[in-house]
Amino acid sequence: MLNHPILQQLQKCHSLNTLKQAHAQMVTTGLSLQTYYLSHFLNTSSKFDSAYALTIFNRIPTPTVFLYNTLISSLTRLGDQTHLAFSLYSRILTHETLQPNSFTFPSLFKACSSDPWLQHGPPLHTHVLKFLQPPYDHFVQASLLNFYAKYGKLCLSRYLFNQISKPDLATWNIMLAAYAQSASHISYSTSFEDADMSLEALYLFSDMLLSQIKPNEVTLVALITACSNLGALSQGAWAHGYVLRNNLKLNRFVGTALVDMYSKCGCLNLACQLFDQLSDRDTFCYNAMIGGFAAHGHGSQALELYRKMKVEGLVPDGATIVVTMFACSHGGLVEEGLEIFESTKGVHGMEPKLEHYGCLIDLLGRAGRLKEAEERLQNMPMKPNAILWRSLLGAARLHGNLEMGEAALKHLIELEPETSGNYVLLSNMYANSAKWNDVKRVRMLMKDRGVDKLPGFSLLEINGAMHEFLTGDRAHPFSKEIYLKIGEINRRLQEYGHKPRTSEVLFDVEEEDKEDFLSYHSERLAIAFALIASPSSFPIRMIKNLRVCGDCHTITKLISLAYRRDIIVRDRNRFHHFKDGSCSCLGFW
DNA sequence: GTAGGGTTAG
Numbered sequence: 001m002l003n004h005p006i007l008q009q010l011q012k013c014h015s016l017n018t019l020k021q022a023h024a025q026m027v028t029t030g031l032s033l034q035t036y037y038l039s040h041f042l043n044t045s046s047k048f049d050s051a052y053a054l055t056i057f058n059r060i061p062t063p064t065v066f067l068y069n070t071l072i073s074s075l076t077r078l079g080d081q082t083h084l085a086f087s088l089y090s091r092i093l094t095h096e097t098l099q100p101n102s103f104t105f106p107s108l109f110k111a112c113s114s115d116p117w118l119q120h121g122p123p124l125h126t127h128v129l130k131f132l133q134p135p136y137d138h139f140v141q142a143s144l145l146n147f148y149a150k151y152g153k154l155c156l157s158r159y160l161f162n163q164i165s166k167p168d169l170a171t172w173n174i175m176l177a178a179y180a181q182s183a184s185h186i187s188y189s190t191s192f193e194d195a196d197m198s199l200e201a202l203y204l205f206s207d208m209l210l211s212q213i214k215p216n217e218v219t220l221v222a223l224i225t226a227c228s229n230l231g232a233l234s235q236g237a238w239a240h241g242y243v244l245r246n247n248l249k250l251n252r253f254v255g256t257a258l259v260d261m262y263s264k265c266g267c268l269n270l271a272c273q274l275f276d277q278l279s280d281r282d283t284f285c286y287n288a289m290i291g292g293f294a295a296h297g298h299g300s301q302a303l304e305l306y307r308k309m310k311v312e313g314l315v316p317d318g319a320t321i322v323v324t325m326f327a328c329s330h331g332g333l334v335e336e337g338l339e340i341f342e343s344t345k346g347v348h349g350m351e352p353k354l355e356h357y358g359c360l361i362d363l364l365g366r367a368g369r370l371k372e373a374e375e376r377l378q379n380m381p382m383k384p385n386a387i388l389w390r391s392l393l394g395a396a397r398l399h400g401n402l403e404m405g406e407a408a409l410k411h412l413i414e415l416e417p418e419t420s421g422n423y424v425l426l427s428n429m430y431a432n433s434a435k436w437n438d439v440k441r442v443r444m445l446m447k448d449r450g451v452d453k454l455p456g457f458s459l460l461e462i463n464g465a466m467h468e469f470l471t472g473d474r475a476h477p478f479s480k481e482i483y484l485k486i487g488e489i490n491r492r493l494q495e496y497g498h499k500p501r502t503s504e505v506l507f508d509v510e511e512e513d514k515e516d517f518l519s520y521h522s523e524r525l526a527i528a529f530a531l532i533a534s535p536s537s538f539p540i541r542m543i544k545n546l547r548v549c550g551d552c553h554t555i556t557k558l559i560s561l562a563y564r565r566d567i568i569v570r571d572r573n574r575f576h577h578f579k580d581g582s583c584s585c586l587g588f589w
Numbered sequence: 590g591t592a593g594g595g596t597t598a599g
Contacts, residue, residue, distance in 0.1 A: 069592050083591035106593035140595040173595040180596095221596040256597035294599095322599040355599070 080109045098165040102137035109143035113150040121147045142171045149178030177220035201226035224257040231543040234464045256288045263292030266568035295574045299331020301447040325359035337363040354360035365395025386415040458526040459543040469525040485528040539566035
């Protein structure tokens with residue numbers, strides 16, 4: 001198509017004005033084919049000007065659906081002109097003689113896949129049913145799948161996917177990415193459902209191989225993302241090997257996903273090595289690597305990389321600021337963190353967003369500067385959300401300021417009456433101060449409101465198989481051996497002078513019960529199983545969906561000493577590397 | 590004779 005003589009002639013036009021003149025001439029002489037070519041050229045060239053394209057379009061007396069589709073797709077590609085695309089679409093509908101066709105819908109569904117256009121998707125789906133005849137076109141089906149995944153209806157996506165007899169590569173990729181991403185909206189907040197979604201992505205990948213569709217880079221990015229969510233190192237490393245064995249490109253997408261995967265699987269060294277190998281690094285790559293340093297508690301290395309990216313001419317974005325400040329607050333680098341926050345406005349010309357205020361509150365609060373944290377929170381330009389109040393609450397709890405904690409919690413429960421973690425935090429604060437009546441009061445409040453405590457669970461990978469453990473779980477096939485092992489661990493740790501910190505247990509129960517309850521926290525079960533089932537020279541790697549409790553943290557340090565095992569735990573906030581009786585977090589967690 | 594769907598960081 002690009003070889004058409006008229007287009008070649010047009011490509012010699014170097015200014016928008018000459019293009020416009022040429023186009024005007026064509027329109028007036030009624031050359032409709034040429035009109036198309038020009039529209040297409042305008043659309044695909046860097047000189048695309050949506051206002052001008054629309055002006056021309058409006059002068060065409062009888063535009064065909066084909067011409068509508070061309071323009072709609074160009075407008076949706078721009079990202080910020082979606083409203084114009086939809087108004088063109090509604091013009092098709094008002095035409096008596098025109099109907100949308102299979103080419104009209106894919107770009108519109110793509111436009112509906114992100115805010116604020118999500119609401120337009122379902123009505124558009126009814127139009128598909130109205131205007132198109134089954135069997136539906138592959139592209140239409142794929143864009144529908146993708147839309148429903150982004151709309152939060154993953155089940156519906158899967159249902160539609162199952163009805164496609166031979167999905168093509170892009171369709172598989174959409175489904176895989178949908179599962180991998182549904183779990184990674186908030187990093188590290190792995191829940192049972194999220195883990196299931198990521199596991200489903202792994203299963204789907206093997207189905208894909210069985211169906212003889214050859215994966216490409218996009219497929220691998222989704223697969224690697226799923227491994228990151230699961231902390232599944234051997235699957236992730238296998239995926240890396242797959243990229244190399246099959247001569248897939250280690251492009252920015254694949255590279256960033258791998259850096260993130262190695263980092264989230266606890267292998268910061270491998271993440272660094274890979275990062276150094278990447279040839280064209282953009283802000284995304286840097287963000288992943290800085291985020292890796294941050295989560296592993298290497299604050300100064302994170303800062304160093306942050307400075308390096310600016311030297312290399314890359315512009316930090318909102319996410320860069322988040323991860324770098326996170327590194328500062330988890331590494332005790334308060335002044336550096338404050339400086340970065342202030343620089344978002346001054347140096348980088350960004351208006352700090354809600355999440356940046358979140359980092360700020362966390363930074364100050366964690367460092368014990370509670371009053372300042374509270375002041376910043378009260379004086380910020382937007383309304384603080386639950387995450388910010390929780391941050392303040394966490395800080396108040398860490399530094400034993402019960403009064404501030406109670407105040408923060410009041411706001412928090414107002415914003416999130418259904419979230420059990422809020423009640424648990426308050427209750428733990430009361431328990432720490434032995435205020436058992438207050439603990440009981442919170443417990444009643446939870447019961448009245450029908451809020452259940454979120455079950456803690458841990459994920460562990462041994463020899464490529466994933467094992468899940470819930471608190472007090474007895475469902476594992478080796479459950480008996482695990483509980484025997486816990487008995488042994490407890491006896492061994494007592495030799496090291498360990499006395500359990502019973503205040504972490506929520507309720508006012510007898511001391512001995514509390515000890516039992518702690519012994520069966522999911523991480524304890526996972527560690528016991530790993531000690532039984534994995535070679536003693538291997539580090540133990542696991543993921544916890546909540547934050548590690550104080551007692552488990554102490555115990556895990558001791559186990560790393562008593563059993564001479566490195567234990568690497570990813571909790572919902574960060575990594576803990578336990579080695580020889582100490583932890584890399586140095587208490588910042 | 591022409592147009593359409595999938596990927597990375599917090």
